Amino acid sequence: ADSARARMEAFSRGLHAVSGRFSQSVTDANGHRGDASRGTLALEAPRQFRWETLAPYQQTIVADGAKVWVYEPDLEQVSVRNQSAAEAHSPLTVLTDLSQLDSQFTASESGEHDGLAWLRLASKAKEPEFEYAELGFDAASLQRMRFKDQLGNVTEIRFSDWKRNPALPADAFRFTPPEGVDVVGDVKPDAEVMPLRD
Amino acid sequence: CAGPRVRPPPADADALARQAARETALAMSPGWTLHGRLGVADARDSGSGSLEWRQRGEDFRFSVHAPVTGKTWVLSGGRGHAVLEGLREHAVEGDDATALLERELGWKVPLAQLPYWARGLRTPGEARIEFRADGLPAQIEQDGWKVRYLAWDTTHDPPLPSKVFASRGDYKVRLAIRDWSLP
Numbered sequence: 001a002d003s004a005r006a007r008m009e010a011f012s013r014g015l016h017a018v019s020g021r022f023s024q025s026v027t028d029a030n031g032h033r034g035d036a037s038r039g040t041l042a043l044e045a046p047r048q049f050r051w052e053t054l055a056p057y058q059q060t061i062v063a064d065g066a067k068v069w070v071y072e073p074d075l076e077q078v079s080v081r082n083q084s085a086a087e088a089h090s091p092l093t094v095l096t097d098l099s100q101l102d103s104q105f106t107a108s109e110s111g112e113h114d115g116l117a118w119l120r121l122a123s124k125a126k127e128p129e130f131e132y133a134e135l136g137f138d139a140a141s142l143q144r145m146r147f148k149d150q151l152g153n154v155t156e157i158r159f160s161d162w163k164r165n166p167a168l169p170a171d172a173f174r175f176t177p178p179e180g181v182d183v184v185g186d187v188k189p190d191a192e193v194m195p196l197r198d
Numbered sequence: 199c200a201g202p203r204v205r206p207p208p209a210d211a212d213a214l215a216r217q218a219a220r221e222t223a224l225a226m227s228p229g230w231t232l233h234g235r236l237g238v239a240d241a242r243d244s245g246s247g248s249l250e251w252r253q254r255g256e257d258f259r260f261s262v263h264a265p266v267t268g269k270t271w272v273l274s275g276g277r278g279h280a281v282l283e284g285l286r287e288h289a290v291e292g293d294d295a296t297a298l299l300e301r302e303l304g305w306k307v308p309l310a311q312l313p314y315w316a317r318g319l320r321t322p323g324e325a326r327i328e329f330r331a332d333g334l335p336a337q338i339e340q341d342g343w344k345v346r347y348l349a350w351d352t353t354h355d356p357p358l359p360s361k362v363f364a365s366r367g368d369y370k371v372r373l374a375i376r377d378w379s380l381p
Contacts, residue, residue, distance in 0.1 A: 079246060
């Protein structure tokens with residue numbers, strides 16, 4: 001079977017944007033499965049993504065290239081942060097532009113299990129957000145992502161219904177806070193915003 | 199303002215009596231766990247995450263899983279001792295959970311009072327309380343915090359809050375509670 005790297009390159013070749021569904025679960029160091037959630041995601045290189053959690057709670061995360069918005073309807077709260085380089089090492093941004101993988105991570109083959117070929121990513125960041133991240137590919141696409149944090153919690157995300165280069169609505173990666181919710185954080189435009197179109 | 203307690207109008211007297219009964223009943227089960235969403239904010243910054251909070255008497259375990267970074271931090275401890283793990287390479291300790299969280303994360307979360315307020319109870323001492331038509335608390339004011347109860351889970355007996363918004367000046371702590379379990 002070809003390597004995870006080969007499958008990753010096949011999946012990301014010509015891939016400018018992608019949308020799909022996810023289901024996510026977190027297992028802590030002593031195997032206690034907690035926080036399961038599911039929803040939809042849309043990604044567009046180089047830095048835009050929308051991550052909508054639909055159940056068991058609602059949450060919308062939008063990275064518009066300049067800012068990352070986290071909207072929590074139950075809390076009537078929007079947190080907004082400049083999409084600085086620090087965000088670049090979070091697992092979500094790995095997916096957004098797989099072609100940038102090697103600039104941020106050292107990738108190595110970590111074998112086959114669960115019927116997938118796995119690529120392990122070690123962050124090149126000084127203080128990496130997570131101990132490691134792994135991407136699991138089948139012949140056609142990225143099926144799973146796992147990452148382990150310093151506490152030994154393993155988050156596993158399963159993907160489905162990938163649509164390659166879908167026609168996304170114009171405001172797919174824009175976020176406008178609804179009326180009446182608190183918007184707190186880096187609300188002002190970021191001075192040194194990295195240009196989207198290099 | 200420690201002025202004389204204005205005698206509450208009769209309707210309130212009934213609600214106050216039921217509140218006292220609720221407080222006594224809930225004091226009998228000092229062990230509980232909740233799952234939900236936690237939001238914190240001050241004037242400049244805000245954050246949120248999914249929360250698992252286990253309380254056993256004075257011992258607590260407060261675990262927050264952050265959305266974007268996927269990181270989890272856990273604050274645990276009991277009377278006079280708190281440990282915060284997951285933020286740095288190694289665990290950080292202190293003798294007061296509220297002070298430790300504020301020092302490490304910058305969030306002002308009233309962890310001494312929150313076990314009471316999260317269940318719609320007053321902490322011992324001075325408190326102003328307003329009630330909804332059904333006699334459940336609509337708002338409790340204590341220690342400079344205003345705690346608003348926007349939704350209740352009446353499948354529990356006595357009922358428990360499912361949406362609690364606390365604020366003190368620019369500081370906000372919000373809980374959207376999905377489930378309660380009392381062993």
